[in-house]
Amino acid sequence: MGEHTYPFHAQDKLVFLLALVPYLMDHDRISVTEVASHFQVTPEQIRAAIRLIAISGVPGETNQYLPGDLFDIAWDDFEDNDQIVLTHRVAIDDSPRFSAREAAALIAGLQYLSALPENANRDVTGRLMAKLSRGASATPSELAVAASQTDESLGLIRDAVAAGTQIKFDYVDSRGQHEQRRVDPLRIESLDQDWYVRGWCHLRQALRTFRLDRMIDLVRTDKPLSRREADTTLPDTFFEASADDLSVILELAECALPLIADYSPEGTEPSGVAGRVLTSVRVAHFHGLKRLVAGLAGTVTVRSPPEARLLVADWAAAGASHYDTA
Amino acid sequence: MPASSSVSVRVPVEERLFSLVLALLATKGGLTKQEILSSVQGYRQHYALGGDNSNLERQFERDKDDVRELGVPLEKTDSAGQTGNNQNLRYRIPKGDYDLPRDITFSAKEITLLELAGMVWREQSLSAQSRRALLKLRSLGIESDEPIVGYAPRLRIREGAFEPLSSALERQKIVTFDYLKPGESTPQTRTVAPLALVQHQGRWHLHATDEDAGGNRTFLLSRFVGPVRLTGRSFTPTGEGHADRALNELEQIWCQNVAEIDVVPGTDAATRLGKQVRGSTTTTAMAPITVHYTDMNVFAAELASYGPEIVVRAPTPLRDAVQRRLEKIRADHERPHDG
Numbered sequence: 001m002g003e004h005t006y007p008f009h010a011q012d013k014l015v016f017l018l019a020l021v022p023y024l025m026d027h028d029r030i031s032v033t034e035v036a037s038h039f040q041v042t043p044e045q046i047r048a049a050i051r052l053i054a055i056s057g058v059p060g061e062t063n064q065y066l067p068g069d070l071f072d073i074a075w076d077d078f079e080d081n082d083q084i085v086l087t088h089r090v091a092i093d094d095s096p097r098f099s100a101r102e103a104a105a106l107i108a109g110l111q112y113l114s115a116l117p118e119n120a121n122r123d124v125t126g127r128l129m130a131k132l133s134r135g136a137s138a139t140p141s142e143l144a145v146a147a148s149q150t151d152e153s154l155g156l157i158r159d160a161v162a163a164g165t166q167i168k169f170d171y172v173d174s175r176g177q178h179e180q181r182r183v184d185p186l187r188i189e190s191l192d193q194d195w196y197v198r199g200w201c202h203l204r205q206a207l208r209t210f211r212l213d214r215m216i217d218l219v220r221t222d223k224p225l226s227r228r229e230a231d232t233t234l235p236d237t238f239f240e241a242s243a244d245d246l247s248v249i250l251e252l253a254e255c256a257l258p259l260i261a262d263y264s265p266e267g268t269e270p271s272g273v274a275g276r277v278l279t280s281v282r283v284a285h286f287h288g289l290k291r292l293v294a295g296l297a298g299t300v301t302v303r304s305p306p307e308a309r310l311l312v313a314d315w316a317a318a319g320a321s322h323y324d325t326a
Numbered sequence: 327m328p329a330s331s332s333v334s335v336r337v338p339v340e341e342r343l344f345s346l347v348l349a350l351l352a353t354k355g356g357l358t359k360q361e362i363l364s365s366v367q368g369y370r371q372h373y374a375l376g377g378d379n380s381n382l383e384r385q386f387e388r389d390k391d392d393v394r395e396l397g398v399p400l401e402k403t404d405s406a407g408q409t410g411n412n413q414n415l416r417y418r419i420p421k422g423d424y425d426l427p428r429d430i431t432f433s434a435k436e437i438t439l440l441e442l443a444g445m446v447w448r449e450q451s452l453s454a455q456s457r458r459a460l461l462k463l464r465s466l467g468i469e470s471d472e473p474i475v476g477y478a479p480r481l482r483i484r485e486g487a488f489e490p491l492s493s494a495l496e497r498q499k500i501v502t503f504d505y506l507k508p509g510e511s512t513p514q515t516r517t518v519a520p521l522a523l524v525q526h527q528g529r530w531h532l533h534a535t536d537e538d539a540g541g542n543r544t545f546l547l548s549r550f551v552g553p554v555r556l557t558g559r560s561f562t563p564t565g566e567g568h569a570d571r572a573l574n575e576l577e578q579i580w581c582q583n584v585a586e587i588d589v590v591p592g593t594d595a596a597t598r599l600g601k602q603v604r605g606s607t608t609t610t611a612m613a614p615i616t617v618h619y620t621d622m623n624v625f626a627a628e629l630a631s632y633g634p635e636i637v638v639r640a641p642t643p644l645r646d647a648v649q650r651r652l653e654k655i656r657a658d659h660e661r662p663h664d665g
Contacts, residue, residue, distance in 0.1 A: 012461075017344050020465070023466075052344070053344075059349055063370075091349075095466055096398060096465075097397050101451075106444055106459050108446075110440070112446055113446065116479075124439070125439075128432075137423060139566070145525040146526045172593075176593045176635075187477070187478055188477050189477075192480075213598060214594075259484065294630050297652075315633040316653070316656040318633055319635075319648075322637040
């Protein structure tokens with residue numbers, strides 16, 4: 001994680017330059033690869049930034065950007081050894097402050113994470129938030145996130161991930177069926193209020209994602225992992241697609257497309273009704289779909305296949321029947 | 327290695343912005359716009375002495391906004407006694423306001439936590455804000471004590487209204503939008519001064535001063551209909567702690583709203599609605615539980631998704647809402663679609 005390379009826009013590049021200069025000032029000599037690894041960017045991004053910094057500076061008294069007005073580096077060390085030695089600097093003395101929104105983004109992230117077992121000590125989070133506020137150029141924007149609720153299972157899995165040992169639990173799938181699972185936990189993930197563990201499932205012999213609130217009788221074992229995250233490429237998409245997936249055509253209000261984003265809808269076409277579109281999604285089975293559609297009454301309907309429509313209709317009818325006689 | 331002043335030299339945007347920041351940090355008394363345009367790298371190449379520089383001036387206006395958006399305190403000052411005379415406006419970046427105070431330091435453990443906090447946002451502008459904040463943090467040269475293997479937390483923003491509201495909140499702009507109140511079928515236009523954006527129970531809310539209602543109100547972002555529009559008017563926010571107050575109010579509402587629900591043990595509904603019914607997986611008898619909620623209609627939608635796994639006992643409006651939803655879904659899916 002944290003190794004995604006994002007497209008750098010001009011503003012990002014400026015922040016990067018302003019952040020890089022004070023870092024280099026604190027290091028008499030440092031290799032390009034070391035800087036790249038610290039900033040989590042590619043070595044080529046570092047080299048491009050160094051080339052730009054080395055020809056930049058202030059107009060100076062003559063307005064001519066004379067050599068004394070510019071940054072300078074030891075060019076031989078840079079070109080021949082991929083080493084950075086800043087030999088002359090101008091204008092910048094310190095790291096820049098955070099913007100109000102930057103500080104707010106990190107503060108809200110910290111609030112969300114205050115439920116983690118690592119953060120049982122609330123003082124740490126509070127102190128950090130105060131430092132970010134003081135380090136911002138204006139009062140951080142009013143953005144807040146209620147702490148996500150977690151239970152002791154999160155701590156147990158976290159310890160297992162850290163120790164590199166397997167976990168065992170009884171898992172209730174979306175159809176309500178129970179199975180004993182033994183899993184190499186590779187990563188704990190969350191999506192808003194829901195927590196998941198991704199890992200290698202010994203029963204299925206495949207990578208699987210498990211919801212923490214569907215685990216019963218969770219225990220740590222002493223068995224070491226059979227796989228490590230480094231040996232396994234965890235796909236970025238949350239739910240693993242498979243060749244056996246079923247295709248479903250949905251009709252929905254165009255503005256409701258974000259609601260089904262997790263299902264990666266493939267393109268849209270007009271439905272014949274104003275404001276409503278058709279799209280297709282792939283699902284492992286129709287049982288998860290029936291829950292999704294039942295939760296979006298009037299917003300999303302299943303067009304085809306007929307068996308998926310029937311399953312949704314039966315699901316809703318069975319639910320509604322509880323109320324007919326009452 | 328001074329750059330040539332030939333017009334043909336194309337200076338990358340980041341070089342122009344970097345040069346602008348360096349020039350304004352280095353000046354004590356400030357630079358006039360003319361001085362900036364004629365001397366700073368990236369502008370000077372396009373400066374026409376005694377000619378029309380209106381394009382370049384517009385460029386400078388945009389650049390100023392871009393630089394300020396990054397938290398760089400780019401100031402405009404009037405020379406003494408010359409108020410109102412545009413020719414005497416001077417620009418500068420005061421070092422004291424630019425530099426991160428030296429006494430703000432972070433431990434390796436704190437850096438680890440902050441890296442994780444920055445990872446929470448993966449989309450829209452908050453992701454860009456976090457990335458920039460982390461670049462500035464790394465500038466301090468502190469290594470985190472352990473790589474963050476094992477966690478990938480994530481907060482989602484699916485509501486299209488979030489981005490324009492976040493920008494209006496930051497820039498203190500009054501906005502209007504159409505809002506569908508719970509239980510009503512036609513949206514109402516609201517005009518509000520945004521005070522805070524908060525996420526509670528996984529849902530985003532706007533806390534704002536409602537001009538028509540004459541008081542502070544909290545709006546659920548998923549109830550916005552259509553786009554958020556700027557009014558062109560600004561406001562000066564009063565007080566602070568709006569976000570915390572809004573969260574406390576939502577928490578109170580959540581505590582006050584209690585539903586009584588029968589749940590089939592061992593089902594998905596049982597696992598998700600409460601740990602109370604966990605464990606008794608052998609029986610198929612319904613087990614009663616009580617659950618809190620914030621917005622009745624939003625909760626009714628969630629409850630409908632559980633189909634026959636639950637029955638709502640109380641309150642009656644919630645029970646009716648769930649029943650209506652289930653009947654609507656049944657009707658919408660009854661026959662094979664004939665289109």
